[in-house]
Amino acid sequence: MAKKKKQSAIGLFFAFFLKAVVIILGLVILAMSAFLVKTVIMAKDTESQSEADENAFEEDQEDELLTAQEYSDDELLYDDSEGTAGAEGEEISTSNEIAKDASIVVLNGTQTAGLAAAWKEKLAEQGYTNVQTGNYYGGEVASSRIVLVQEGLSGASIQAIVTNASVENGTADSISCDVAPDGVVCYVIIGGSDNILAQ
Numbered sequence: 001m002a003k004k005k006k007q008s009a010i011g012l013f014f015a016f017f018l019k020a021v022v023i024i025l026g027l028v029i030l031a032m033s034a035f036l037v038k039t040v041i042m043a044k045d046t047e048s049q050s051e052a053d054e055n056a057f058e059e060d061q062e063d064e065l066l067t068a069q070e071y072s073d074d075e076l077l078y079d080d081s082e083g084t085a086g087a088e089g090e091e092i093s094t095s096n097e098i099a100k101d102a103s104i105v106v107l108n109g110t111q112t113a114g115l116a117a118a119w120k121e122k123l124a125e126q127g128y129t130n131v132q133t134g135n136y137y138g139g140e141v142a143s144s145r146i147v148l149v150q151e152g153l154s155g156a157s158i159q160a161i162v163t164n165a166s167v168e169n170g171t172a173d174s175i176s177c178d179v180a181p182d183g184v185v186c187y188v189i190i191g192g193s194d195n196i197l198a199q
Helices: 001-073 115-125
Strands: 103-108 131-137 145-148 166-169 185-192
Touching: 103 115, 103 166, 115 185
Parallel strands: 103 131, 103 185, 145 166
Antiparallel strands: 145 185
């Protein structure tokens, strides 16, 4: 009888032990399933984030290309005395120098007749195609002046030709002469310092 009780106690112990093992295994399976689901979700999130970052990088690159193109297009609005040759040999400007076809007025600020015309020829030799001449009514000028009447322009290319001239910004109204100011970007008032006819 005692032996039977002992056997039933051992049987109960194994029964509980097996139930415990089954429960533990069930819990482990649940935990593993939850971990697997979480890993899959995190992998998808990482993949989505990676794609989003890649798309953002591509958009940034496109923005940089567009910005570079805009800068390139803006550079074409200006003319440079040196410039660079285009596809058909035309000059593509890279700075804010006065364009070769810009309206320039050369004024004689001396008593020497024909001085403005002589300087017009010198500018034409350097490629300036839209040069007018006239007389300056502001009195005799000792030193030549280059007066820029359009904002943002540089007079360095003209000063390289009229070497004794000073460069300044001004308005067409401030220049007393016999030439209409329509479209003029620069006045070159030739003074005694650049009287090439008297030399």
